[in-house]
């Protein structure tokens with residue numbers, strides 16, 4: 001018996017990184033998984049290398065290895081019509097949708113806010129916030145059809161709690177995710193559907209590499225930034241031992257009285273005083 005036997009989970013941005021880890025763990029608990037991801041390997045706007053078709057194929061292989069059914073859907077989540085089409089394909093394949101993990105995202109170019117182009121601002125908000133809104137907008141009616149017991153988790157970031165200068169457009173989008181989730185938790189409570197948010201700290205995924213590439217940074221310099229940044233000497237942690245257990249918990253019946261909550265999984269980085277190594 002798994003926690004999600006024969007339940008259907010949509011994971012946006014699931015072709016690699018944290019989404020792939022979530023897909024495997026939920027499949028191991030008996031769920032069937034629809035993986036929605038751009039999966040075209042392109043440098044899209046914002047200038048950022050997305051998951052490839054090969055990444056998607058690897059996620060499919062790993063999910064199937066857990067004995068689950070999996071539906072890969074390649075789409076741009078910024079396009080409402082494409083999201084509607086993905087909902088139709090998912091319902092046709094699995095008969096309905098019980099849970100949504102909306103966690104696609106991309107980091108921005110580092111720049112002062114007043115030097116951020118309007119185009120770049122709009123791109124970063126579209127990928128990190130509007131795409132999650134569109135996933136919610138079109139998936140929620142299907143979750144409602146299944147009756148009480150459904151759940152949604154939206155991935156924000158510690159950038160949604162505090163501020164990282166020169167990444168302000170990303171922080172604004174991630175703060176927006178918390179507003180979206182709290183609003184939805186209120187609207188969906190009477191349907192017996194829960195909505196929670198996860199704020200990862202530093203997680204070792206292709207996003208970190210792509211951020212270095214897009215900003216002309218050396219990966220080794222990027223990695224050093226995480227040394228000593230948290231309270232537990234976690235550094236860049238693995239999704240499998242950080243955000244994935246948080247997602248599994250928040251979707252599961254163990255969290256049946258938890259809604260509108262923001263679970264911060266950052267080894268204490270966001271509460272660490274930055275005036276020296278006070279904690280060590």
Ligand SMILES: NC(=O)c1ccc[n+]([C@@H]2O[C@H](COP(=O)([O-])OP(=O)(O)OC[C@H]3O[C@@H](n4cnc5c(N)ncnc54)[C@H](O)[C@@H]3O)[C@@H](O)[C@H]2O)c1
Nearest residue numbers: 013017018037038050051077103104105157202203205207
């Ligand atoms: N890695 C970290 O340190 C970190 C920290 C805090 C928050 N996050 C957040 O966690 C989430 C998962 O990121 P990750 O670390 O696994 O990175 P990742 O780059 O490996 O995964 C993000 C996925 O989103 C997909 N995607 C992006 N734009 C898309 C679009 N328009 N349509 C469809 N798919 C799209 C990408 O192809 C990719 O597979 C993101 O929301 C990210 O902002 C990551």
